[in-house]
Amino acid sequence: MNKIENINLLPDTEPDSGDYTGEDGLLYCGKCRKPKEAYFPEGKTLFGLDRHPAECDCQRAQRIEREAAEQQRRHLDTVENLKRRGFSDTAMRDWTFENDNGRNPQTAVARFYAEHWDTMQAENIGYLFWGGVGTGKSYLAGCIANALMENEIPVRMTNFAAILNDFAASFEGRNEYISRLCRYPLLILDDFGMERGTEYGLEQVYSVIDSRYRSRRPLIVTTNLTLQQIQNPPDTAHARIYDRLLEMCAPVRFTGGNFRRETAQAKLERLKNLMNE
Template sequence: MCDYDNAIFRLATEAEPEDYTGEDGLLYCGSCRQPKEAYFAEGKTLFGRDRHPKECDCQRKQREEREAADREQKHREEVERLKRKGFTDPAMREWTFENDNGKCPQMDYAREYVECWELMKAENHGLILWGSVGTGKSYFAGCIANALMEREISVCMTNFALILNDLAANYKDRNEYISRLCSFPLLILDDFGMERGTEYGLEQVYNVVDSRYRSGKPLIVTTNLTLEELQNPEDTAHARIYDRLTEMCCPVCITGENFRKAKAQAKMERLKTLLNRKESL
């Protein structure tokens, strides 16, 4: 008998010390009292044996735990791969619903977007997240990205400053680069409107936005531009871009507290406390 055949029957031949043989002649588990063997149908044998291994409750539980651990390991590896691929800044990994400080009144929209992702994808619903500086627009988008990646959905979160640099460095592969951006089920463009407004830059911005539009896949944009500025572009070049965006994406005004200002204020107060403490020594 080969090693594989021996392995088939190993469960039946290698009994644990607490196992015992029941009145029916089968091996039983000493812990759960369930059989570890079962007879073949009457008259049937395999390799001269009249019985085959059978999982007892203990063995089944152990197997299920191993399988669950393997699935979790593979899931974590896949999520890690997606985050390495999808985020341009490692800090974005921390932009999650779990880490939210609760100061953005619109955060429930982000949760609803994730919960309704299949519908958002099917009907190509995007978002324009606009509002004052430091109100949490990027964090809002990052929460969506992280939550979808945890569901093993591929997301790219980048900005046009990086995109334009990459396009300039890959002159011959521009179409391939833009096609790769548009291959992600969700594309997030952070800090839209902050890129240089040269003729070349605007043309490449339009190419990316237009290609995403033609892909029929959702786009999320964060911007410090006002809704009025988006709806009343300054020239034809901007109008082409903004028209595409406003057709693809629903505007959401983010009105959270300016966390950068609050953080700076807290830092200043901390410094004052430390200096006062030093003076009193």
């Protein structure tokens, strides 16, 4: 270098309380007894100095702790951003395996998907959660979404009612909106089959599912429709949609009780107890 101005390459090595100078002339840490300085190779100097700062064990531990705290902060910020953008309802943030009561027979199937995500993604494997109302289909789909987002994997969980509303209210084109949905590594469509069965609505449903199919990215769908209804569509419009779903998603039947009804009954019993008290 021809010229160096206003550059301080060496951090401050002022001794802390208890630090001392060793027999080799270097500054040592008074706590861990390791050097805070090191000599340059013989004959080498920098700015007239024959030594440079070095990390003692205490300083190294403090640096690692700071870096870990900063990494954790960045991770939490990333997860918060993913959940803010990925869920259409903030209540879905609480749909986690940790909060699960363990009574749903299909919990293991949902856990398997999250734990083997790399394989599911590589082989484009999705789930079709079907069964009666209140059997926990949406909850376990949300558990998968939360587990993946905790690992910084973007997921979008929404439903076709919200998608159709977005089509009507969005300033961007429909194709761009669908392309954005397809960019998510995992898309979850909740309450499939509850949307209006108009010709326009069915066409938009097919566009989203077919675009997802062509993007070769996995899809999870929850529905109150029976597998027999899906395998025997009433018309050509539904057949196009259902065929795509069955090709992309492995059917998983939910056979548990109605957890919503149980929750409502538990609240009623609690209210009675409070009134009696």
